[in-house]
Amino acid sequence: MRFSVALASIAGLPALFRRTPAAGQRTLEFFTAKYPDFSACCSRHGLHDLAGIGPVHEAAYIEQLQARLSDPSVKQHLAALRVPFDWLVVGQVMTSNPASSVRGPRHSVRKGKTPVLAAGEARAMLDAIDITTPVGLRDRALIGLMAYTFARVGAAIDMRVEDVYVQGRRSWVRLHEKGGKEHEMPCHHNLDEYLHAYLDAAGRFG
Structure with a gap:
């Protein structure tokens, strides 16, 4: 990607993810294309800096998802969010993963996959x-x-x-x-x- 194209793409990111050039570039590579819903949620709540995101914000987002999604879907969303934040931590954009300590809804499958005749x-x-x-x-x-x-x-x-x-x-x-x-x-x-x-x-x- 040419430098001018990269800058234009970063400029088009939500403010939350272009606070610094490093954050914008790292986010451009992995984050926003997969997680626009979470970034929009942060923007609505006035979060425009990755450093300001903590477990409490992640927990609030998961709680919102529970109102409209099934428990397995919510758990999948939470697991998916942990991945990009790990990516940002590895890239030294963030010091810790705010989603790592958040717990999703409990969900257990009681029925086995093998059908049993009555x-x-x-x-x-x-x-x-x-x-x-x-x-x-x-x-x-x-x-x-x-x-x-x-x-x-x-x-x-x-x-x-x-x-x-x-x-x-x-x-x-x-x-x-x-x-x-x-x-x-x-x-x-x-x-x-x-x-x-x-x-x-x-x-x-x-």
């Missing part, structure tokens, strides 16, 4: 399987295993015949988890029925 949905899925064939019995046993034990798909597929066994007049299953770990648990009575029906039909039980 009991009624799992039952409808199991009941819809055609169990007049060994393949249908196998599918019902696999899906039932995952539904009643919360087993991973890999652990369910890796099961062997001997991983279904009777202990204390009750059927148990042995799951082979990651890292070579084994997890044993008693079967729900429905799962017991599904597993034995498949193994009997396949001629592999007893």
Whole structure:
């Protein structure tokens, strides 16, 4: 960029960011093109010098955003503001980042990304399987295993015949988890029925 063009661009910046040539140049490189809303907010409140911006001003701006944006969006705005102020600190335009001590709204995601079937949905899925064939019995046993034990798909597929066994007049299953770990648990009575029906039909039980 030619020097004359740079000066013209800096002159067009809000007063807040052209208080000194160094501040204007640094801001021109990174700041105002991305954050016009914040700079306009500062101007409305009579802040025309970067040195005058403190955490209280950042907190007030974040509070204003909360009135019209969702919590995740406000947190993103705050995180974005910390970046250019760090840039200005590194460039020795400011001595500290006024946004670093400001805390955004609390927001936690309680639901995981993996969808979980409700009991009624799992039952409808199991009941819809055609169990007049060994393949249908196998599918019902696999899906039932995952539904009643919360087993991973890999652990369910890796099961062997001997991983279904009777202990204390009750059927148990042995799951082979990651890292070579084994997890044993008693079967729900429905799962017991599904597993034995498949193994009997396949001629592999007893």
